[in-house]
Amino acid sequence: MNIQDIRSYFPILHQEVNGNPLVYLDSAATSQKPVKVIEALDEYYREYNSNVHRGVHTLGTRATDGYEGAREKVRKFINAKHIQEIIFTRGTTTSLNTVAASYARANLKEGDEIVITYMEHHSNIIPWQQVAKSTGATLKYIPLQEDGTISLEDVRNTVSTNTKIVSVMQVSNVLGVINPIKEITKIAHENGAIMVVDGAQSTPHMNVDVQDLDCDFFALSGHKMCGPTGIGVLYGKKELLENMEPVEFGGEMIDFVDLYDSTWKELPWKFEGGTPIIAGAIGLGAAIDFLEEIGLDNIQAHEHKLAAYALNKMNEVEGMTIYGPKDASKKAGVVTFNIADVHPHDVATVLDAEGIAVRAGHHCAQPLMKWLKASATARASFYLYNSEDEIDKLVEGLVKTKEYFSDVF
Known part of the structure; x- marks a missing residue:
């Protein structure tokens, strides 16, 4: 370089x-933006600003192509298996809260366990605290070694057959620790738990392969990886997302609305209610292009x-x-x-x-x-x-x- x-x-x-x-x-708080990303945002607003998915006019088609093209760039960037597994959100915080509000609240009960670590960002602590309070589940913490790293032995001693969710950041925003996510995921799965990964601090700095990690959910933020603020991604395994309910309701995410009941669109759009973050997604796509050029x-x-x-x-x-x-x-x-x-x-x-x-x-x-x-x-x-x-x-x-x-x- x-x-x-x-x-x-x-x-x-x-x-x-x-x-x-x-x-x-x-x-680690937010990255700066290269010209390529700034120009992508400027081009969208100057040349084809329009809503997506709704119109058949030229600007709407171009905006939709840009938005959905960015989704495909994200899919390839983290090596997700299906395009339907990529959901655009406001950022890592929203992504983690979506998993907590939709998956965890529907699947956890009293006696179940949620396992996290002492090094987690508040956005990977508070949602699980709230889930534990609402469901009766127990929140447990994997202890840290003297240097702030995680021992797999401690993971095995903390995760049990009662554990339903393990949620760990891949890279610590404070200590810089790179956690052994693939190995932790294996331990979680061996005990029947799902694995949630906070990838806010890893995705900008290293290759991420969600299929290799075998994690069930993965959250990231665009603004830490040379992209715009206000755009992020929730990756989830298709079979899990298909069985989850949306957490926001309104336009764009519906299939049919009757007076007393409604049905939802298929993945990924059922989780993207309202006008989506179009410019942000396009900017994130440009950021991915830039990072891949550098390597x-x-x-x-x-x-x-x-x-x-x-x-x-x-x-x-x-x-x-x-x-x-x-x-x-x-x-x-x-x-x-x-x-x-x-x-x-x-x-x-x-x-x-x-x-x-x-x-x-x-x-x-x-x-x-x-x-x-x-x-x-x-x-x-x-x-x-x-x-x-x-x-x-x-x-x-x-x-x-x-x-x-x-x-x-």
């Missing part, structure tokens, strides 16, 4: 923030290299605590850290004055923060457009931050 060529595709990166060149290290293997290798470089450089800063695996090969391009006696929000504020964008807070993972014994952390996350020079600037900024607060106090 030629990093300068990659960066040239992202207009937002070529600016100054607070008098310094922008160093964007917050891609997910190339992106993952680049990020592993950046993570290893960052771990080495950041460990040289006195008072630095880095969370998660110390071996870069075991994690994605995320480094979460704290500096002794400096609040992470103060770290982020000083770095911003240097033009460096990092995330600070609990990262929508408060149970994990409690496990880490930290109220908050700072996080630098890397993507295909970041460079080792930018990590050097981050480290320089961290040294300045430490010196500044040492002088103040």
Whole structure:
């Protein structure tokens, strides 16, 4: 990968923030968008803005082709077996909530178990809490190893024949841990449970093959993979989706409406009530084209290299605590850290004055923060457009931050 060529595709990166060149290290929150995606959105709104599936006029046909063409791109991108298994949603949160509201509430009862981990994002915790409350099911947590990884032995000890759902993120948005989803899925299936995967942090950074993983549901967000905000995907095995009820009702998802009863369209449209996220889907399709041109293997290798470089450089800063695996090969391009006696929000504020964008807070993972014994952390996350020079600037900024607060106090 030629990093300068990659960066040239992202207009937002070529600016100054607070008098310094922008160093964007917050891609785990949202990625930046290449020209190809921006142009796809612009073209849709300028040239063929129309609703889909309803009209026979030229603009409507072109919009429908763009929307459904994006669905096929997603199918190939994650290697789903059937086009009907790809449902467009607002994002990972909506996708996970759909599984919880439609599948889980209909199939779980008192005495059943839902198994997740301490590292989950709130969007993969709260829906299951609500399902447990409404059905009487029990919510259980797989413990973490000292470095934040998952032991398959602990998975086997936590998942039982009473377990009906196992839901785990493929990559942690805090620790960068890459979880052994294929192996966890096998354990879930051996116990008669279904496997739900939060793929928000994995899909942008590595090849995902849902058939190889054999997961039952997989959720992803477009905005973390160079696509627009407000668009995501729920993949589900066809036989499961066919037996699930929609969670939103109205136009577009119906087959026939009578005065007192209605019937639904076939998959995938029965889960896409109302005017769908047309521009978002088209933009996501363009993002997939872009990522495939670069190559997910190339992106993952680049990020592993950046993570290893960052771990080495950041460990040289006195008072630095880095969370998660110390071996870069075991994690994605995320480094979460704290500096002794400096609040992470103060770290982020000083770095911003240097033009460096990092995330600070609990990262929508408060149970994990409690496990880490930290109220908050700072996080630098890397993507295909970041460079080792930018990590050097981050480290320089961290040294300045430490010196500044040492002088103040």
